[in-house]
Amino acid sequence: MVVWLEDSASPFPPVKRALHNPNGLLAAGGELSPQRLLTAYRQGIFPWFNPGEPILWWSPDPRCVIHPSEIHISKSLRKFIRQSDYTVTFDKAFTKVMQACAEPRSYQQGTWISPKMIAAYTALHHQGIAHSVEVWDGENLVGGLYGLSIGSLFFGESMFSRQTNASKIAFSFLCVQLQQWGFNLIDCQVHNEHLESLGAKLIERDAFCALLAKHVDDPSISQWEFSIDVNAVAQFATGIR
CATH class of the missing domain: 3.30.70.3550 (Leucyl/phenylalanyl-tRNA-protein transferase, N-terminal domain)
Structure with a gap:
């Protein structure tokens, strides 16, 4: 029950x-x-x-997760990242990212990201626990994602894309930066084909909870600023595929 x-x-x-x-x-x-x-x-x-x-x-059970070092970035996406004029940032528009994730989508009915949810996670953002990745085309927010950082784990919540590859770019930058910071895992919660294409996999809930117990009390990153650039993402990806 x-x-x-x-x-x-x-x-x-x-x-x-x-x-x-x-x-x-x-x-x-x-x-x-x-x-x-x-x-x-x-x-x-x-x-x-x-x-x-x-x-x-x-x-x-099972749980969908990805190790930051195992991000799959295709050859075509690497080329797109190198040639793109997009700018990627951390924590510049957290609430706007959540609101964009809550927008209607052609493949689903409604949204679970209510004003109550936005208020709750924005409160966590103000505490330095919830974070967002933004992808900008000039001054226009075209993609992004948000989630929670606890210990050396990132708990992804949702992502959105208003232009080609924008959410994939956000996720790629996040994974490469978290890998450099020594994060152990990204929780993707529930499997879907989009996440699988980026390298996510399923593990048993017991294994996931064991990783939680091991890493939720690891030292946290206090200042979320990108220390990587487009070339770093493309070079990192080149090394794993």
């Missing part, structure tokens, strides 16, 4: 109690305070629910 969380003091149940169908549904209710979200992510749990629903908490 799904556990109902009465308030912010209600503990999350062990993730092994999550349902098989729907895969990973663990609990419902509670709140989206920064501390509650941190407690969830540190245990391998994340919120995902539609507007009008109670908060639903998930921990799927």
